[in-house]
Amino acid sequence: MDDNIMDEGLFEDGDFNIAEELARFEREERERLGLEEQTHEQYVEQMPGAFTESQREHTTILVSGLTLAHDQLVVAAISGLGYTVDHLDVPDTDALRFGKEFGNRGQCNPTYFGVGNLVKFLSERRDEGMTVEEINNSYIFLTAGACGPCRFGMYVTEYRKALRDAGFEGFRVMLFQQQGGLKQATGEGAGLEFTPPFFIGLVKALLVADALNALTYRVRPYEVEEGATDAALERSKQLCIDALSSQTSIISALWKCRREFAAIPVDRTRIKPKVALIGEFWAMTTEGDGNYKMQRFLESEGAEVDIQLLTAWLLFMVWENVRDTKHRLMLREHDGGRRGLINKEPAKKIAQLAGAEIAVRGIFQSIANLVGLHGYHLPDMWEYAREARAYYNNDVRGGEGHMEVGKLIVNTEKKKSTMTLSVKPFGCMPSSAVSDGIQSIVTERYPEALYLPIETSGDGAVNVYSRVQMALFKARAAARKEVAEAEAEYGISVDEARRFINSSRVLRSPLFRAPHRYTTTAADNVALAGAIKNPRRTMLRWAKRQLGAVA
Numbered sequence: 001m002d003d004n005i006m007d008e009g010l011f012e013d014g015d016f017n018i019a020e021e022l023a024r025f026e027r028e029e030r031e032r033l034g035l036e037e038q039t040h041e042q043y044v045e046q047m048p049g050a051f052t053e054s055q056r057e058h059t060t061i062l063v064s065g066l067t068l069a070h071d072q073l074v075v076a077a078i079s080g081l082g083y084t085v086d087h088l089d090v091p092d093t094d095a096l097r098f099g100k101e102f103g104n105r106g107q108c109n110p111t112y113f114g115v116g117n118l119v120k121f122l123s124e125r126r127d128e129g130m131t132v133e134e135i136n137n138s139y140i141f142l143t144a145g146a147c148g149p150c151r152f153g154m155y156v157t158e159y160r161k162a163l164r165d166a167g168f169e170g171f172r173v174m175l176f177q178q179q180g181g182l183k184q185a186t187g188e189g190a191g192l193e194f195t196p197p198f199f200i201g202l203v204k205a206l207l208v209a210d211a212l213n214a215l216t217y218r219v220r221p222y223e224v225e226e227g228a229t230d231a232a233l234e235r236s237k238q239l240c241i242d243a244l245s246s247q248t249s250i251i252s253a254l255w256k257c258r259r260e261f262a263a264i265p266v267d268r269t270r271i272k273p274k275v276a277l278i279g280e281f282w283a284m285t286t287e288g289d290g291n292y293k294m295q296r297f298l299e300s301e302g303a304e305v306d307i308q309l310l311t312a313w314l315l316f317m318v319w320e321n322v323r324d325t326k327h328r329l330m331l332r333e334h335d336g337g338r339r340g341l342i343n344k345e346p347a348k349k350i351a352q353l354a355g356a357e358i359a360v361r362g363i364f365q366s367i368a369n370l371v372g373l374h375g376y377h378l379p380d381m382w383e384y385a386r387e388a389r390a391y392y393n394n395d396v397r398g399g400e401g402h403m404e405v406g407k408l409i410v411n412t413e414k415k416k417s418t419m420t421l422s423v424k425p426f427g428c429m430p431s432s433a434v435s436d437g438i439q440s441i442v443t444e445r446y447p448e449a450l451y452l453p454i455e456t457s458g459d460g461a462v463n464v465y466s467r468v469q470m471a472l473f474k475a476r477a478a479a480r481k482e483v484a485e486a487e488a489e490y491g492i493s494v495d496e497a498r499r500f501i502n503s504s505r506v507l508r509s510p511l512f513r514a515p516h517r518y519t520t521t522a523a524d525n526v527a528l529a530g531a532i533k534n535p536r537r538t539m540l541r542w543a544k545r546q547l548g549a550v551a
Helices: 003-007 018-033 054-056 069-081 093-102 109-127 133-138 153-165 198-220 226-246 250-262 281-283 295-299 310-328 346-371 381-391 402-415 429-445 461-490 494-502 522-532 535-550
Strands: 060-063 084-087 139-145 173-177 274-277 304-307 419-425 452-458
Touching: 054 133, 060 069, 069 084, 069 133, 069 198, 069 226, 093 109, 093 153, 109 133, 109 139, 109 153, 109 281, 109 381, 133 139, 139 153, 153 173, 198 226, 198 250, 198 295, 198 304, 198 310, 198 346, 226 250, 250 346, 274 281, 274 295, 274 402, 274 461, 281 419, 295 304, 295 461, 310 346, 310 381, 381 402, 402 419, 402 429, 419 429, 419 461, 429 452, 452 535, 461 522, 494 522
Parallel strands: 060 084, 060 139, 139 173, 274 304, 274 419, 419 452
Antiparallel strands: none
């Protein structure tokens, strides 16, 4: 210890307290400099006014956050119930700029793009001459919410904070809890009523949009005439929008959509790697600058994109509730009742959830078959859970939980994709833990898996594109190798397969789906053509496999 301090006698009586001395020094300096004492109050979020039934006639409900097809069809479905609804544009870099200007620091892409997109829309209305009061009275924003180890649980607060700082104090943001089901918090006289017709229309719109999107991504990489698939999609969306908004037969509209897609000439013997796009929900779903328009970029690089459907997320939420309820049944000592959950009728709840899963799967498959999306299989959530359990605890929630791990394993084991691309926002807590940690263990066990995780921050497109292109080089090589194996195995070349397929009205239809044998669409079609043209060779291969199995 410094001898000078000891000489000053500060420690002579043993009562010296450095914290008190520092506090006294701070007070004296503040008085000398004229600084006021700072006081801190707990932040309390100001809840804007309610949306009432009397305001419904002059209020437009704004929706956003999914693909353009989803947003457009949701608008049509809710409009059909008598509401005035509109959707925001797909978030772009301008939306990101608004989000970063008025949002909190350290947020993730979905927050910045989503919040900024709303602020951008309202700012444009203000620039057009509307007053803030007119804007607040004329619009209301409906967004989803949830809880968990993710910023998603704070989205509604981020919206309100940014809106206040942007000058739209009092703008109403309504929260739709994704786990709330029919039990959403709306009282009598509410402007938006979460009734069974509302949910039926919403689910119908989401499932139809899923089917149209999936069919588009299946057909577009193989179209002979560039732009034909996009044109068919636009006409099909309009048919469905008209049906949903007028509450007429969606079946008739879907059948007409089928004709639109059936008229697109395709060549499915083009050798293209199939890339499964997984990751954080918003980042893998959005079609704009939030993920650098990744779907279109992959297609421009010669890939077929396997997108994830919102229907799978609905099935995941059902799975969560079933699994959690079954676990609660084991809490006999702490939960009362013969098998726990006293007075809660758990068996009835599990049965209802099982019925909900059957209904979702059945409705989706009906829609898919009507529109021409044949051979599409929705994922088995219990399979994902089993495959991922050894690497990622099924009870760890947040984001897609264990699904990212399960998807990579299933994609590899069942040859569902040549390459798996995981897209997540920069700093996404649930997805980063999976992509940067757990999946490295999975790829060690499955060295044949071609896996690439990327982070998006809104301004790193060049770096991301470069990384994806390098991975696609390997994916294209793998696709060519697989097609060559199919040619050798089935005794037919790609050119011969193309000529044979083009000679058949059924096989050349864009709605036809070859049986799944290989990862790539081209290899499946080569195999099918070879099996039909050379039945003896095919039967001989089958017999050899059977003999090998017996031996």
